[in-house]
Amino acid sequence: MVSRRDFFLGASAITAAVATSAVSRVSLAGIPEAVSQSSADTMPPLQPQSGRPYNPVVTLNGWTLPWRMNNGVKEFHLVAEPVVRELAPGYKAHLWGYNGQSPGPTIEVVEGDRVRIFVTNKLPEHTSIHWHGQRLPNGxxxxxxxxxxxxxxxxxxxxEFEARRPGTFMYHPHADEMTQMAMGMMGFWVTHPKGHHPLISEVDRDFCFLLNAYDIDPGAHTPKIMTMLDFNLWTFNSRIFPGIDPLVVRHNDKVRIRVGNLTMTNHxxxxxxxxxxxxxxxxxxxxVGSRWPEVTTDIAVGQMRQVEFxxxxxxxxxxxxxxxxxxxxAMGHDVPTLIGVDHRGMTRKIAKIIPDYMVMGERGMADMAEMQMPLPANTAPMMTGDGPFGSVEMGGMFSMLKVRKDQPAGDYRDPGWYKHPAGTVAHEWTGELAKPARSSEAGGQSMPLKQPLSEPVEVQVRKPSGHDGH
Structure with a gap:
């Protein structure tokens, strides 16, 4: 693993690359060393040390891949390999990714850059990389x-190609795609504008992450690659809440969030x-004329969305x-609804056979966040995360935007819980409650029936067995 100091200096505490026999004549100059990262923390933005200047992004629970300049060409080295990704503290999955992580590191370039990416395959099968959304030579x-x-x-x-247009992109395999993407092979790509752009604003904070999903049985480590829709782990950058870092910003910052969807459904x-x-x-x-205010944006499969506020x-x-x-x-979906069911008699009988038996679901599922029931090894609770007022009762694709007046510019450290001004938190009402108004007290029907019914009429509905007589 690269030290934080060496990583951010773009220096070389590195993992060496392997075979180069398939590389073209550029290998004569030697390929860049392959930097690897194992920490699941959100790394600070990687400030450019060479090439055109730009305002870097912050990858949620991820990092940006360093590069080297070689005769005016920006060179990167990606290694496709099996990785161990920590989905949440104490919960790890055996995935496939790039340079030690899934998703792989974010690649940042500038519009007009000549880019050369070396890709070394350490997987147990062949692979490739598709540069999703890029304009480039067909080959x-x-x-x-x-x-x-x-x-x-x-x-x-x-x-090798030119980054021809600025924007928000991603990369992923186009070889045994069902397996390799289900195993976590994907990464983010950002092309920054080379100068002032009429449609791209300057922002103070620029975050990015990918949506991905896994089906991993409780106690297991490896995703089931044949799952189509019934996933049990929905993630931001292969992290589940409460393992997802917050998006920390300063009050009145202009913020951009870039999100890509490589799951099997919309979000x-x-x-x-x-x-x-x-x-x-x-x-x-x-x-500009196509934009309007939203609080929710739907991101379909294979799409990217960039939002600003x-x-x-x-x-x-x-x-x-x-x-x-x-x-x-890690929730199962074939569970019957038991809300309102009185389990007491059955519970007493079952407890004679299974002393640790617990009733679940008769009042809703919130009890799941409070129960300290044993779980299989290497499994996350279904509902989790403790906030300042109790359980948040969330998991999966959930995080927080933390806005603070005293957050220093460029500081992404978690400031802790927000301290609410007095009188601004919802609380129990202890006064008297007014008598509710009933519909019968508010007025009768708009006009009386001309011929009032002497007694209620029960409507009889006949369901014909065939298509005759109706």
């Missing part, structure tokens, strides 16, 4: 069998306390997918 598009031969095990291929991403505008997609910045409300604001099952961890 660099990364679709194995169609635009290139697949990268064999142990070999290194090189991709309505919702921000509390603020309104934002969708300012870009993987197709580029959106025209002014963080002008202090507090700890929830930020999450609005599909309720996507803010839970």
């Amino acid at each position: 660099m598009d990364g679709v194995s069998g169609l635009t290139q031969p697949a990268i064999p095990v142990g070999k290194t291929f090189v991709y 309505p991403i919702h921000l509390h306390g603020h309104e934002f505008e969708v300012t870009g997609t993987d197709g580029g910045p959106t025209p 002014l963080a002008d409300e202090e507090g700890d604001w929830a930020f999450h997918c609005h599909k309720s099952h996507h803010t839970m961890n």
